[in-house]
Amino acid sequence: MQALLLEQSEGKTLAAIKNIASDLLPAGNVTVDISWSGINYKDALAITGKGKIIRQFPMVPGIDFAGTVHHSEDPRFHTGQAVLLTGWGVGEHHWGGLAEQARVNGDWLVAMPEGMDARKAMIIGTAGFTAMLCVMALEEGGVTPESGEVLVTGASGGVGSTAIALLSALGYRVVAVSGRDSTHDYLRQLGASEILPRSAFSDDTRPLEKQRWAGAVDTAGDRVLASVLAQMNYNSTVAACGLAGGFALPTTVMPFILRNVRLQGVDSVMTPAARRSEAWKRLVKILPASFYQQATREVPLADAADAAARLLDNRVTGRTLVKIG
Ligand code: NDP
Numbered sequence: 001m002q003a004l005l006l007e008q009s010e011g012k013t014l015a016a017i018k019n020i021a022s023d024l025l026p027a028g029n030v031t032v033d034i035s036w037s038g039i040n041y042k043d044a045l046a047i048t049g050k051g052k053i054i055r056q057f058p059m060v061p062g063i064d065f066a067g068t069v070h071h072s073e074d075p076r077f078h079t080g081q082a083v084l085l086t087g088w089g090v091g092e093h094h095w096g097g098l099a100e101q102a103r104v105n106g107d108w109l110v111a112m113p114e115g116m117d118a119r120k121a122m123i124i125g126t127a128g129f130t131a132m133l134c135v136m137a138l139e140e141g142g143v144t145p146e147s148g149e150v151l152v153t154g155a156s157g158g159v160g161s162t163a164i165a166l167l168s169a170l171g172y173r174v175v176a177v178s179g180r181d182s183t184h185d186y187l188r189q190l191g192a193s194e195i196l197p198r199s200a201f202s203d204d205t206r207p208l209e210k211q212r213w214a215g216a217v218d219t220a221g222d223r224v225l226a227s228v229l230a231q232m233n234y235n236s237t238v239a240a241c242g243l244a245g246g247f248a249l250p251t252t253v254m255p256f257i258l259r260n261v262r263l264q265g266v267d268s269v270m271t272p273a274a275r276r277s278e279a280w281k282r283l284v285k286i287l288p289a290s291f292y293q294q295a296t297r298e299v300p301l302a303d304a305a306d307a308a309a310r311l312l313d314n315r316v317t318g319r320t321l322v323k324i325g
Contacts, residue, residue, distance in 0.1 A: 003099030004304050006047065008057045013049025015061075015305040025103035026095050029074045032083060032104065034067040035325035036122040037097035039307050040158060041244065046091065047308035053092055063090060064126045065097025066118035067325060074106030082112035084280075086126040087269035098304050100324055110276055115284040120292050122321050124283055127158025130268040131217070132279040132286075134159070134239035135166045137264040138215040141237025145171040148214030148233060152176050153201065153224050154244045155192065156183035156317050163217040164190040165291045166283075175213075177201055177224070183317055190294070201227040202245070207254040215239075222246030229255040229263065241266040298323050 005018040025031065045051025046061045054061070064086040069077050077083065088108040090096045095103075112121065143150065150167050154160040155176035167174045168191025176187045179198035187195055201224045209230040216232065218225045219242030228238060229251050240263060255261040271279070296319045299307045307320045 001100040002301060003060045003095075004047070004062070004301060006054060006057060006059045006061055013047070013054070015047050015308075017302055020099075022101055025101060028094075028103040028105050030072045030077050030083075030104055030106045030109060031070040032065070032067045032085075032102050032109075033070045033325055034065045034097055034100060034102060035118045035323075036067070037062045037065040037322040037324060038122045038125040039304060039311055039320040039322065040064065040126050041242075041311065042126075043091065043098070044308040044311040047305050048312055050312060056093060059091075059093075060095035060099045060102075061091045062097030062099065062322075063087065063092065064122065065102060066112070066121040070101065072106065077106055077109060077111070082118065083109045084112055084116075084118070084121045085109050086129050087271065089269065098301060098322060098324075107273070110280055113277070113280045113284050116280070119321065123292055123294075123296055123319050124162065124287070125158065125319060126268055127319065128162035128283065129276075129279055130241050130266060131159045131162035131166055132283050133266050133268055133271065133275075134163055134217040134241055135170070136279065136282075137239040137266055138217070138237050141215070141239075141262050141264060142235070143215035143237050145173070147236070149173045149175050149212065151213045151216040151228060152192075152219075153198075153217070153228065154219030154242060155187050155195070156180060157219055157244065158319055159219045159242060160217070161187070161190055161294070161318055162287075162291075164192050165288070166286050167191070167217075169286050169288055172215075177220075180314070186294070186317055190291075198224065203227075205230045207252040208258065211259070218242065220245035222248045223250060225249055226251040229261060232259060232261045235260045237262040237264055239264050239266050241268070294318055296321050
């Protein structure tokens with residue numbers, strides 16, 4: 001089978017398509033024929049070696065994939081069944097989705113929900129799944145469409161764009177924060193009613209600013225998140241899932257102790273199975289058909305490494321899909 005294999009030489013990560021015997025796949029009780037995968041921010045860091053994502057080489061990257069079961073020793077899955085996988089460290093410390101086949105633990109697989117197919121699932125991918133978890137976190141924090149405007153940072157990225165589509169379909173008024181003028185039409189099509197420049201959120205912020213937002217989905221971290229926190233309404237919730245701007249958080253306790261702001265962390269990798277299937281069912285229900293017609297770029301496996309470099313250069317809008325089977 002063909003796979004994108006990452007190897008390390010003199011501290012550098014080398015990525016190349018290799019022909020690998022299927023019996024070299026790691027241990028697991030379900031083997032999947034992969035039809036679609038995608039390039040996430042984390043994949044891009046892993047493939048280019050710009051982030052310390054992978055510690056054991058050789059490694060097949062690809063943190064999510066969709067396909068059909070080739071062989072299963074797990075009674076919950078049968079040959080030919082459509083499945084998808086996101087997270088669980090696949091593509092980080094267990095060979096992942098940028099290959100024709102993967103062998104994984106059945107506990108990590110999600111049966112393809114009714115109304116979804118492999119390509120659609122990968123348009124959503126880890127990024128879209130994380131966006132759904134962020135929206136659920138806002139709902140659990142009590143944020144409703146009547147509470148006020150919801151801010152989404154890193155708006156044109158995979159998580160941000162899906163968060164906008166979900167929130168807008170649920171009736172929220174969404175304000176997007178983007179660092180690129182070229183994305184404005186795309187963000188409006190997704191449902192953003194207003195777009196603010198990233199520069200408005202990255203300057204030095206006072207501990208408390210004018211209250212503006214009932215909820216926020218933050219994919220940027222660092223000064224952007226600090227700025228967002230200072231502008232949150234009394235009793236609002238921020239779902240923080242990313243670090244596109246950096247992993248620091250130069251803030252104060254003021255938004256928390258004077259405005260009752262809730263900062264809810266969101267992790268998609270170790271999300272328990274029950275919450276996973278709830279999130280996937282809601283994605284099927286909420287996302288409109290137009291979401292799947294959005295600008296997605298399709299590349300063959302051979303171009304996955306190049307696509308990863310483009311993503312890190314912030315030259316990609318929306319999702320990059322990798323067509324495999
Ligand atoms: P993308 O690269 O698709 O999008 C990130 C977006 O952030 C860009 O499109 C850009 O949007 C914006 N951005 C880029 N550079 C900066 C910067 N220096 N400062 C502020 N904003 C910036 O990534 P994803 O949407 O896939 O992921 C977003 C973040 O969420 C990443 O940090 C990723 O690691 C994290 N993540 C976390 C998960 C979890 O489980 N917690 C799961 C998935 C992702 P624009 O040009 O519109 O400003």
